[in-house]
Amino acid sequence: MTPKRMTPEEDRQYDEQLEVFVRLRDRIDEFLEQHGRPDTLLGLGDYSAHDDFRGTPQVKVSVGNLELLRPFIVYQLQKIVQDFPGWEIVYAVAVDGHFDDWPSMGLYIRPHEIIDGLQRQYFPKEYQSIEYAGARRGTESD
Amino acid sequence: MILARVLSAVPQAWPVRLEIARAIQTLAKQILEDERRRLEKIASEDCGRDPVAEAYREFYQKHSKAGFREDQPRWPKGSGRRSGRWSGGAGLAAGRIISARLRGGHHYVPKEIFAKLLLKSETRRVFEDAVTGKLAPGAHGWDIEHRAYNKAVESLLNTFMREKDITAEDMTPDDAREFLGMVRRSSNPLIRDFNQRLRP
Numbered sequence: 001m002t003p004k005r006m007t008p009e010e011d012r013q014y015d016e017q018l019e020v021f022v023r024l025r026d027r028i029d030e031f032l033e034q035h036g037r038p039d040t041l042l043g044l045g046d047y048s049a050h051d052d053f054r055g056t057p058q059v060k061v062s063v064g065n066l067e068l069l070r071p072f073i074v075y076q077l078q079k080i081v082q083d084f085p086g087w088e089i090v091y092a093v094a095v096d097g098h099f100d101d102w103p104s105m106g107l108y109i110r111p112h113e114i115i116d117g118l119q120r121q122y123f124p125k126e127y128q129s130i131e132y133a134g135a136r137r138g139t140e141s142d
Numbered sequence: 143m144i145l146a147r148v149l150s151a152v153p154q155a156w157p158v159r160l161e162i163a164r165a166i167q168t169l170a171k172q173i174l175e176d177e178r179r180r181l182e183k184i185a186s187e188d189c190g191r192d193p194v195a196e197a198y199r200e201f202y203q204k205h206s207k208a209g210f211r212e213d214q215p216r217w218p219k220g221s222g223r224r225s226g227r228w229s230g231g232a233g234l235a236a237g238r239i240i241s242a243r244l245r246g247g248h249h250y251v252p253k254e255i256f257a258k259l260l261l262k263s264e265t266r267r268v269f270e271d272a273v274t275g276k277l278a279p280g281a282h283g284w285d286i287e288h289r290a291y292n293k294a295v296e297s298l299l300n301t302f303m304r305e306k307d308i309t310a311e312d313m314t315p316d317d318a319r320e321f322l323g324m325v326r327r328s329s330n331p332l333i334r335d336f337n338q339r340l341r342p
Contacts, residue, residue, distance in 0.1 A: 041310060
């Protein structure tokens with residue numbers, strides 16, 4: 001099926017959104033780099049702030065180190081996204097070695113709320129009690 | 143007199159004028175992109191004694207090849223990192239934003255995993271340009287596919303470098319093109335299926 005051609009207006013909006021995406025992604029990356037190592041071509045690190053813009057106001061981050069789920073980090077990410085109204089961070093848990101045996105789970109970090117879809121029963125004990133003040137439980141379809 | 147004639151030749155209806163303005167914008171974008179490529183080509187070639195080309199090559203190498211931003215902050219003493227080193231985002235020069243803005247989409251070798259490596263600028267450019275273009279719209283979920291793709295590409299690269307007996311820093315543009323071909327033709331479902339799904 002041939003994809004629908006964008007109108008000039010849609011094209012302009014896409015470019016504007018892409019520019020915001022790049023700025024937000026880079027802010028997230030620079031922050032997380034202070035707390036962990038990014039994935040590189042030389043090996044997996046602790047996280048990856050993905051560069052794929054899909055035309056939606058989201059930045060996806062894959063988290064491979066559960067330390068990056070600590071509340072002070074998540075709150076700081078929420079502060080960052082507060083500078084980008086209408087955008088959200090899709091914070092997905094993707095721990096190497098558990099790609100196949102853990103279900104999809106994560107957080108949506110939005111300027112005004114945190115949606116918590118973590119399935120803590122899969123985590124080692126020290127991460128099972130992590131909570132985010134004011135967060136509401138949710139699912140991937142939130 | 144001539145100006146009056148020219149002006150009267152432009153349609154007066156606003157929607158038509160708007161369309162013309164947008165067409166000009168699109169053409170200008172293309173011209174700028176062509177110019178960027180031309181300058182980068184100059185930057186990667188031997189410029190002989192052309193002083194303008196030489197100056198551009200020097201500027202490009204200083205600001206792009208080294209992979210740093212002049213304004214990038216450094217780790218302060220006592221921060222737990224090696225003080226004086228770049229504090230993050232190394233390699234994310236202005237060119238990165240320009241390129242992403244002009245192209246967008248999914249990089250076959252994900253940008254987030256090659257951006258911070260010390261690659262030759264011409265090699266980096268090969269990876270930069272290997273992009274799908276605008277992606278089919280869709281929301282991101284909590285799936286592990288992106289990271290599994292990173293891992294699969296990284297593993298493929300390590301095999302590639304081992305067989306060629308090279309490091310990332312040694313990689314030439316031809317090596318990068320060869321590696322890209324392997325990614326595109328890969329039968330590994332983690333790579334193949336992800337690329338197929340994202341293709342616009």
